[in-house]
Amino acid sequence: MALALFYVAAAVALASTVLVITRRNAAHALIYLVVSLLSIAVIFFLLGAPFAAALEIVIYAGAIVVLFLFVVMMLNLGRRSAERERLWLRPGMWIGPAILVGVLLLEMLYVIVLDAPGTTRGTVVGPKEVGTALFGPYLLAVELAAMLLLAALIGAYHLGRRYLGDRREDLP
Amino acid sequence: MTVPVIPIEHVLALAAALFVMGLVGVLVRRNVIFLLMSLEIMMNACGLAFIAAGAKWGQPDGQIMFMLILALAAAEVAVALGLVLQLERRFDSLDIDTAGELSG
Structure with a gap:
């Protein structure tokens, strides 16, 4: 059953990545990119790399995507940016990302509430080992x-x- | 703490699929912002492959390579977005093909 978590997260990653490269609009694509990065972070957790998962969220979804967003917003300055942003972020646009992120949220709740019955043999490589080697x-x-x-x-x-x-x- | 054993072939297949999607994005899209996003997707797929290999043998090396990829991605995106700003200022467009002056 815990293995299903991986496949669900992988499906979310693939779906959101397809949506990233097919969007017309940079802001929409960035939102889907965040979803893709979050689902890959889930996969990192499942692979026993919690430190890398945290870095994925903090640096990729946090820093790099925000840098993209800064540039996208900067390039629109002075070009009727207000109504354009209103067009970009219309309410219907949030449905797709919300569904995909909701799937990831359900996975997290499943792991937290039911304490997912993982099979053995997979080992966690924690931050301590990583730091020592680094x-x-x-x-x-x-x-x-x-x-x-x-x-x-x-x-x-x-x-x-x-x-x-x-x-x-x-x-x- | 135990984690489920995930077949490494499936993880590598996912990484390959994500990499190919990024590659298709680079080849198909002409907007520089989308090009850079596709590059991020490709680097992320590489990181996933490294993490999978590290998890397979229970060694921290995969995560360290992932961190180096992360540093590379951060450096790349900082410089590339500076280039995007210059492209927008000089050619007043985000189409990468408008900057094809060197091709003569």
Whole structure:
């Protein structure tokens, strides 16, 4: 029965991903992307990787999607953005994501209330083991990731400047 | 704490399906925002495959690779969204094909 949780979450992930790549509208696609990421986080939990599941929600669904949302909203500024947003977020649009997320919520309630009878042999790799390995043998990779993130920070700052490539005297 | 034993083939099949969906998104869509979302889907599918392999052998390495993919995705999306802003400013469009000046 616990195995069914995986298949349901996988079905939700596939359905929401199809909806992401077929939407016309960036805001709708982002909402479905959040659903897809949440269902993959459920799968991570079921695979015995709770730390990765938490990171998936915090960083992907939290940080990266919000970054997308910032840019989508930023690009609409000054272009009749108010009525456009009203068109984007009309009530009927929420039905699809709500159903998909409701399935995930039912799964969570099932696990919490009934304390899902998992079969054995699957093991949980907890945050402690991950941390020990991350700052042990993988310390160099952490340093490289830090350098990558610093480079990305500088690159994003440079690219995000308003008048890149324009002459100084063109500035208002 | 026990977790259900999920056949790794099925998890890998799911990861492959998600990856292919992301690839189709990259190939089909021409809006840069959707292109980037498809890239995120593909990276996420890779992460899922790593987590599945790590769970199969009960080792933390899969989760560590997932975290590195996460750092890569965050860095990529920060730079790429800066590029999106520049594209919008210069060409006044989000269509990736409008930026095809280099093709001559």
